[in-house]
Amino acid sequence: MTAWRLAPLTAERVPALAACHIASWREAYDSLVPAHVLAGFDLDRSILTWERRRAGGAHRIPVALAGAELIGFAAASAHELDALYVRRAWHGTGVADALIDAAAPDSPCTLWVFADYPRAHAFYRRHGFADTGVYRVDPFTLLPEQLWRRATR
Template sequence: MTDWRIAPLTANRVTELAACHIASWREAYDELVPAHILDGFDLERSAINWERRRAAGTHRLPIALAGDCLIGFAAATAGRSTSPVAELEALYVRSAWHGTGVADALIEAAAPGSPCTLWVFADYPRAQAFYRRHGFADTGDRRTDPFTLLPEQLWRREPG
């Protein structure tokens, strides 16, 4: 499957992004995140939150499209003079598109070669291997994710 492209998020695709986000969570985390959390997503509320980010212009929000279907997206804060380190807040690709290069293209579009951090679930080796391949390394910092209450690790990529 190589018939896909990367595009910026537009207002008319925000609800589709929210639906992709919810579906991707359910596909990726079905054995990690408790079912009541995965079942509790609200499409309308999620779309409102994503539209806020899009409208504020504080995030790079590339989406991946296969034909006219949104199959993945990323969200990263842009590095600023006060904090040149970007944060990759989201990177999700529908499971049917795993291994096709879509996630690689999304991470490059969201945080192109910049110093970057992200939080990854401590018990999710698939994501850790992906981020390691993209130059990220575990910093040793830990926290509990406020949404799932699962342990997370802070990873960082240096430029170059």
């Protein structure tokens, strides 16, 4: 497998990040999220959304690159991890660990995670997160989510 590295999100990398985001959702949630929801992603809209986040400056958005290919990314604001996605081929390689450390190095931090996603639950537990008991329905998928929190490490 090709070596990977972390880099900051630049304007030139935003389209690749948007494509990685969509592909990662389809890979990770293919048995959880209804197919019509996964099929409904719009690359151009995603590019605009991620460019706004990048340009706004309120998020740390490291990306993982294998050569020139963008294989994962994370996005975090001051106290919330908003996104952490890694392409399936790179699961278990340490990419996600490095991304979460780069995007959300400080405690405390919160995140929302699908209630029925044990793989993510195990990953976040390893990083010091715990379920708070707060639930909501994700407006995009209509699936239940849990609020998790990481205390001071």
